[in-house]
Amino acid sequence: MTSIWDGTKVRLRGIEPEDWQAFMRFDQFSADMRSVDLIHPPRSAAGYRRWATDRATQPASDDEFQLAIESLSEQIVVGALSTTNIDQRAGRFSYGIGIGRDYQRRGFASDAIVVLLRYMFGERRFHKCGVGIYAFNEASINLHEKLGFQVEGRLRDHEYFAGRHHDVVIMGVTIAEFTERYPLPDV
Template identity: 60%
Template sequence: MRLRGVEPEDWEAFHRFDENTDDMRRMDRIHPPRSAAAQREWAQKTAVKEQDDRLLLAVESLADGAVAGMVTTSETDHRAGRFLYGVAIGTAHKGRGYATEAVRLLLGFMFGERRFHKCEASVWGFNDASIALHRKLGFTEEGRLRDHEFFAGRHHDVVLFGMTAAEFAARHPFPREI
């Protein structure tokens, strides 16, 4: 797999993610349906938008070139050196290691090239697969916000995770200098 910018023609893949309630809930939360025209416009705008350190990247399967999901960064704080990230893989591509590899690539870039010090992540308390992924990658559980988000008819906990650049490098060494 590889990470790449969103292209205008990716609109159909993202539209399929938005049509799948489980995919939407894993990515964020359920939003009102978006028309194909609106999804095309979003992909077009995203494809030409300056990214800076707030990234939205497609996770692409090398086997067939399909968009398998996305990774994002947000809430970048250069003064403190931290950022928030998210990863979502579509149902059709689950269980193939895309999330693990996508997060490793993203963190390697943000820590090793952009000089950030800490990555933070928020995970729905019921998302056992995502909690296991973060623990496997070496994130530390830093807290739990009880009954913090409302969807699907009730409030849910949010589990907070963090990882420093040094913790990442200890588990996933940066490439040697040339």
């Protein structure tokens, strides 16, 4: 039996308290932290344990959540994703995704995004997904283009870090564009 949360390479699952070590390893690379979000102050091992425990015991929501990305072959956490900017009225949402340095360029991100979009479009009735990507993150822009996202605009000098302002590229995909490439499963 397969789960809607299983792709071909990854499984999306809740964050467990024992996942804290994986997230601590991911945060050791400032460039990776910056590509996903921003650089946070150092956290102790106890802080990571508390963070993972808090995520594991957080009440579930159908639309706004944070999940671990687990490799199906190795059964280890390779990254995480979270939904954001939920707009039920307009039928749109966004997400953020990060894959640990040792697991990048292996197809985990694209597989996780497809699993997420199938759920949000096919089960939660959303119409559009939009993402904002730092303009210097060419790998993420290319990934999203391959998944069918369209460039919708650019926010100039929108975010500040590393001593200067950076552009953000806005990309989006509708359910029709997504299902043209990735049909929703039959019931």
